[in-house]
Amino acid sequence: MVDVGCLMLATMNPELQKQHEDMVAYEMIEHLKELYQGQARQERFDISKALFQCKLAEGSPVGPHVLMMIGYIESLSKLGFPLTQELTTDVILQSLPDSYSQFFLNFNMNEIDKTLPQLLSMLRTAEGNMKKVGPKPILMVYNNKGKGKAKVQTKPKGKGRSKPGKVKAALKPKGGVAKEGNCFHCGVTGHWKWNCPIYLEEVKKAKISGTSTSGTAKE
Template sequence: MSGGGSFSPLAMILKDSKLDGGNYVDWKRKLNIVLTAEGYKYVLTDPCPVIGRDSTDEERQAEAEWKNADEMARCYMLASMSDVLQSKHEHTPTAYDIDLSLRTMFADKSRPARQEALKAIMTTRMAEEASVREHMLKMIAYFEEAEVLGATIDAESQVDMVLETLPDSYSQFKLNYNMNKLEMNLVELMKELQAAEKIMKPTSKALAIHSTSSPRVGPKAKNFKKKKGQNKAGGKPRTPGASQADAKPKVKICSYGKEMIDDMADGFSELFGYMRFRGDSGHVLSHG
């Protein structure tokens, strides 16, 4: 290879996934990972810079870098194909041309698979309390698969689609995103959503604890029921002169119990605001 480059250890992921036609989607996904990591993937989309007599040194350098990246990309692609496909494409001039030929052979015949990938994007919804990171990784994989199969979805539309998959707890995040006219790619969006998730989780956990907690019964309250005629201290009969206050058991109310009692008091206060009692019959009549 005249570019003087050498294969990266990352290319080992292609070693056991040589393209034979039936595994085109998996092969292309792994190829994209390698080319992106090595900085060569741009040659599949960007044309070679055209230079002339009046071109600057920077333009000439850009052309030389593109040609080197293109040669490396071609080598990665050819080395990870079956012998038949390798023979067919070994004289194809650029990595873009090889990619176009393979898409024509395999991706264009995968319309049902492409439709399934697009359907997954449109119907997937994130459940409440689910990991936003796992959800985002799933959505990114769907977009990559759809792209490999020939679907074209621009970055802005991808973000809009992902926002629609979020649960109601992220409604404020979506509102802020749209009101501030933010622009992000999927990786940046995932980072922002993870930051929002960290802020929201403590609040949701606190609400869950408050709604499911019940007053604790302390050891003193377990023996609250006593035999008739016995006092708290030793079970002896109460003396006729004992005051009513002395006969009452002293139960310490915990914070959860106090909070429940306060809530009940507020509830009864509102209830009696809407109801009135008629003294002569004792019936309860609704207000108005």
């Protein structure tokens, strides 16, 4: 116990030596815990918080990110709180973006057991392969329904399009004159007034006799 006490005093700075020179080894250890245990707990809290909140932004390099997380893991181990290899691997993989989803799948299916430096090397290789392939094109679909835009009427193509300077011919009725219906002059069905035989005969006789047919025309 005396040898351990002397060794501990030899490793202390002069200020701590004065505080512990009259103590045995056990008393020195308990006093040092009172002085620095609260500080170590706060340091452990800050490091673990920074470690578990690490997130790699999409497109950022993976190397510096993983190296920073390895530094946090080693700091916790020095404080007396080492993490298992499987847990550290999971923490690092969970901090990566969705673009590494294929890497996660292959890593978990093959049950790869790698150290942290080996995992870092694999992630750098995967990052290089993703840069060579490039991002997949995204199809953008725009929905203009209900925007209030009026539809533009397009001109008809083909025979129905008329050339400039020409007037379209009047559409002729199909099927000729209807056979049913009474003539307005004689009342007989099968013809109209303009081709009525009686009306045409009266017009002819009126021209010969010189009689005005204005009254007949008004009919």
